[in-house]
Amino acid sequence: MLEIRDLHVKFHNRDREAVAGISLTIDDGEIVGLVGESGSGKSVTAMSIAGLLPRKQCDLSGDILLDGEDLLHAPRSALRQIHGRRIGVVFQEPMSAMDPLMRVGEQVGEVLRIHTGLTPAQRKKKVLEVLSAVELADPEGVYNKYPHELSGGMLQRAMIAAAIVIQPSLLLLDEPTTALDVTIQAQILELLKKLNAEKGISMLFISHNLNVVRKLCKRVAVMQRGLLVESGDTKDVFFHPQHPYTRRLIEAIPTRHGKETV
Ligand SMILES: Nc1ncnc2c1ncn2[C@@H]1O[C@H](COP(=O)(O)OP(=O)(O)O)[C@@H](O)[C@H]1O
Numbered sequence: 001m002l003e004i005r006d007l008h009v010k011f012h013n014r015d016r017e018a019v020a021g022i023s024l025t026i027d028d029g030e031i032v033g034l035v036g037e038s039g040s041g042k043s044v045t046a047m048s049i050a051g052l053l054p055r056k057q058c059d060l061s062g063d064i065l066l067d068g069e070d071l072l073h074a075p076r077s078a079l080r081q082i083h084g085r086r087i088g089v090v091f092q093e094p095m096s097a098m099d100p101l102m103r104v105g106e107q108v109g110e111v112l113r114i115h116t117g118l119t120p121a122q123r124k125k126k127v128l129e130v131l132s133a134v135e136l137a138d139p140e141g142v143y144n145k146y147p148h149e150l151s152g153g154m155l156q157r158a159m160i161a162a163a164i165v166i167q168p169s170l171l172l173l174d175e176p177t178t179a180l181d182v183t184i185q186a187q188i189l190e191l192l193k194k195l196n197a198e199k200g201i202s203m204l205f206i207s208h209n210l211n212v213v214r215k216l217c218k219r220v221a222v223m224q225r226g227l228l229v230e231s232g233d234t235k236d237v238f239f240h241p242q243h244p245y246t247r248r249l250i251e252a253i254p255t256r257h258g259k260e261t262v
Pocket residue numbers: 011013014018036037038039040041042043044045057
């Protein structure tokens with residue numbers, strides 16, 4: 001469903017390319033992990049797919065195709081439609097992604113207001129449905145709250161609700177659980193698994209934490225300095241890493257018992 005071919009991104013104010021020629025595919029209903037240390041180009045890759053790069057500040061080349069539709073070179077108006085309706089995005093910091101002055105329910109429904117002809121009542125119905133799909137207790141109560149009245153975990157669920165309310169075919173998750181404590185992190189991973197299984201949404205799950213990726217993704221790609229150095233079945237990459245960088249990432253995983261490395 002998503003095909004990235006030889007993507008290059010170079011910011012004008014940098015010497016080195018942020019993304020230096022990567023190719024990656026995500027099949028229908030698949031969750032693919034993208035891992036790598038900070039600065040390796042993971043977020044820039046996600047932003048290229050989501051159409052969020054500041055185009056005036058960088059040069060882009062290559063192809064990004066979503067079900068055959070070109071996401072890099074199409075006219076702006078067409079792109080806005082594709083991005084708004086077909087791709088949902090969830091970032092690390094739910095608090096900074098929300099407008100503090102707008103009720104949570106209205107923010108979750110914003111994309112419906114922009115991209116559909118639904119009436120306010122129809123939108124509210126959809127938002128309440130999606131708030132309960134992300135397992136927020138008391139959807140009606142959450143609908144009327146402001147972001148600061150929710151906990152971090154609840155806010156991240158609300159952000160996921162906002163990303164899926166329009167039923168996108170692809171969800172981009174950029175370190176969505178990094179800011180959360182371990183228990184909440186595990187709950188969010190379970191939720192993503194459920195959404196993937198029940199709604200068939202394909203996902204690109206970005207993390208610097210290989211352990212988290214291992215729980216969620218059948219396939220993983222490892223990024224270093226703008227390049228994919230390794231990709232494959234998550235189990236294979238874990239048990240038989242081919243690249244020294246991947247081995248270092250695996251060795252760096254903190255373990256509960258000291259000895260256990262995977
Ligand atoms: N808007 C920008 N302008 C210039 N350089 C940027 C910009 N955004 C990201 N970069 C650079 O691109 C590289 C990749 O960044 P990023 O994709 O955010 O890494 P990651 O998400 O893997 O931590 C880094 O060197 C970063 O400094």
